[in-house]
Amino acid sequence: MTAETSPAGTRVRRIARGVPHRVQLYSRLIFRKLLASRVRDSEVALLVIAVLIGAVVSAVTCLTGEALVLIRIALFGSTEAVHLSSGEGIDPIRLIAVPIVGSLIYGFVAWGERRLRGRDIIDPIEANALYGGKMSLRDSISLALMTLFSAGIGASVGMEAAYTQAGSGLASRVGQALRFRRQDLRVLVGCGAAAAISAAFNAPLAGSFYAFELVIGAYSLTALAPVGMAAVTAAVVGRSFFGLAPLIVIPDQMPPGNVDFLYFAATGIAAALIGVIAMRTVTGFESILQQWRLPRGLRPFVGGVVLGGLAFAFPPVLGSGHGGIEVTITEATPFMLLLGLLAAKLVASAVSVGSGLRGGLFSSSLYIGALLGALIGQIAQQIDPILSTESITFTLVGMGAVGAAIVGAPVTMILLVLELTASYSITIGVIVAVLLASFGVRQWFGYSFSTWRFHQRGLKLKGAHDVGWIQELTAETLMQRDMVFVKSSDSLEAVKAQHPAGETGQLFVLDDDGGYRGVIDVATLHLAPPPTGGTASRVGDLLPLKQPVLARKTPIRTILKLFEESELETLAVVDSTVTRYVLGYCTESYVLRRYNQELERRRSEELGHSDLYGPAEER
Structure with a gap:
């Protein structure tokens, strides 16, 4: 045996x-x-879960970063490929071949992945704005892997989109499993994004305000502790277990003088222009590929060819830009080379994103800003040579300004520079440039990169403010069903006899085929004169035209607008505008009351007082 x-x-x-x-x-x-213990009702439980999410997301982010390093070393054949944008120590043939061949393979993989997925991926901003924080973890992992693929072959994009997508997707999945309320689920999605940025840049303050500005869409006391603790936990876990170090070591700088702020203001205005150009270039390249009618699977290859050509002349355009930022800060780069790199990096980033290579512009915008700041710093030195002692300050100011212009998170960029430099005086200069850059983009363009992408898809979003509840309040959810029907062919006398004058309510008139004709008050019915040769004899004669109807998925704002235009107090909800079979009805007074209740409820949640306007209603 x-x-x-x-x-x-x-x-x-x-x-x-x-x-x-x-x-x-x-x-x-x-x-x-957990559900039986009412976890979702406890702020302490939300805080504990946020801390756990911060730890897990930090580990995922750091491990994904290590995976990217290994992929680049394998593909580019050198340890110098860890930071591609440094542009040093890599075989020129691989600099050109890897993006071209890699983008060709990427295109087919992305085409197959999209066919299998069959739907668009919802990112954290869209999820919090329209879907109450609900995201698909499977889709989030898919996007993270495709971003890792594109960054590994040298696309001029950052990994931050992958980090925040994976972190927010994980947080959303946990919140949905525990059946968290809408507002708490949105906060958890923000916790995942905050932890991802915190671990990626070793910057918990910047990570927290990234969540507030971009993912949650507002700063609130109820979200402060969970988001902040998730970001701090992510930084601590990264430092303790993965050797997370400062992104860039900044040498000491002379504090800027009063006149320097004029240059910083000019940097902010220039950054706004650069930001608008970058976003326009992305959509412009997309439009060109659409006009060429290239299959979706071949578009990344076109981007890879352009990227390979740019890398031949300017190797630092590859990658997100972390290595390039360090080189720009620590080394003196000639003016014309800076100018060429700025133009090449703008085109490379726009081509990468516009051709369909997954990734974001967070890190790329920082590198573009660093190049712009260094350029303006050299111009300033020609005017006043004493400013040569502040060259790094100009680079950091430009980095924050262009980052704010493209990403659309001014406080995040200010705090990121503060955490990188630990210099209050430099941060004051960054504030000036960032505020002007944000103001300029808002005036001249009106969108950040994330909201501009939504606009291109037909989503009229200006941020992550929760507007999804408006879409969820539809005619189907607001309708009442206690209808009384009569036929349009019924005689007035018969209907009057059946429904006495003292009876309150309305009668819903149907055509002979069952389609909706209109609604009529019982009182109006009895005020109609007796039928004679020239007056109405049937109920349908009192409704010469068919009244407007509501489709079952009509959102509440459209309903209110239709009430105003039709000047009716009751609208029927039908299965379709063709058959017009009545499912229920909505009254203007009830819809207005529900709309106001929801507005008050959302405001109560933001202020952290669920019963401020009355008893909290569970959903």
Whole structure:
């Protein structure tokens, strides 16, 4: 008898086979216990979950960054490929070949992945604005992997989109499993994004305000503790277990003088122009590819060819730009080379994103800004040579200004520079440039890069403010069903006899085929004169035209607008505008009351007082 056929071996195999079932059973039991203990009603529980999310997201972010390093070393054949944008120590043939061949393979992989997925991926901003924080973890992982692919082959994009997508997707999945309320789920999505940025840049303050400005869309006291603790936890975990270090080591600088702020103001205005150009170039390149009618799977290859050509002349355009920022800060770069790099990096980033290579412009915008700041710093030195002691300050000011112009998160960029430099005096200069850059983009363009992408897709979003509840309040959810029907062919006298004058309410008039004709008050019916040769004799004669109707998915704002235009107090909800079969009806007074209740409820949640305007209503 062998060990495998012995009774003990049989028992071990049975136990081993039962382990997955027991794990699944215990997991369900834990979730039920958590739900039974009303976890979603506890702010302490939300804080604890935010801390756990921060730790997990930090580990995922750091491990993904390590994976990117290994991929680049394998593809470009050098340890110098860790920071591609440094432009040093890499075989020129690989600099050109890897983006071109890689983008060709990427195109086919992305085409197949999209076919399998069959839907657009919802990012954290869109999820919080329209869907109450609900995201697909599977889609988020898919986007993160495709971003890792494109960044690995040298696309001029950053990994921040992958980090925040994965972190927010994980947080959303946890919140949905625990059945968190809409507002708390939105906060958890912000926690995931904050932790990702914090771990990526070793900057918990910047990570927190990235969540407030871009993902949650507002700063609130209820979100402060969870988001802040998630970001701090992510930074601590990254420093403790993954050796997270400052992104850039900044040498000491002379504090800027009063006149320098004029240059910083000019930097802010220039940054706004650069930001608008970058965003326009992305959509312009997309339009060109659409006009060429290239298959979606071949578009990244076109971007890869352009990227490879740019890399031949300017190797630092590859990658996100972290290495390039360090080179720009620590080394003196000739003016014309800076100018060429600025133009090449703008085109490379726009081509990468516009051709369909996954990734964001967070890090790329920082590098573009660093190049712009260094250029303006050299111009300033020609005017006043003493400013040569502040060259790094100009670079940092430009970095923050262009980052704010493109990303659309001014406070985040200010705090990022503050955490990088620990210099209050330099940060004051950054504030001036960032504020002017943000103001300029808002005046001349009106969108950040993320909201501009939504606009291109037909989503009229200006940020992550929660407007999804407006779309969820539809005619179907607001309608009442206590209808009384009559036929348009029924005689007035018969209907009057059936519905006495003292009876309050309305009658819904249907055509002979069952389609909706209109609604009429019982009082109006009895005020109609007796039928004669020239007056109405049937109910339908009192409604010469068919009244407007509501489709079942009509949102509440459209309903209110239709009430105003039609000057009716009641509108029927129908299955379709063709058959017009009545499902229910909405009254203007009830719709207005529900609209005001929801507005008050959202405001109460933002202020952290769920019963400020009355008892909180669970959803």
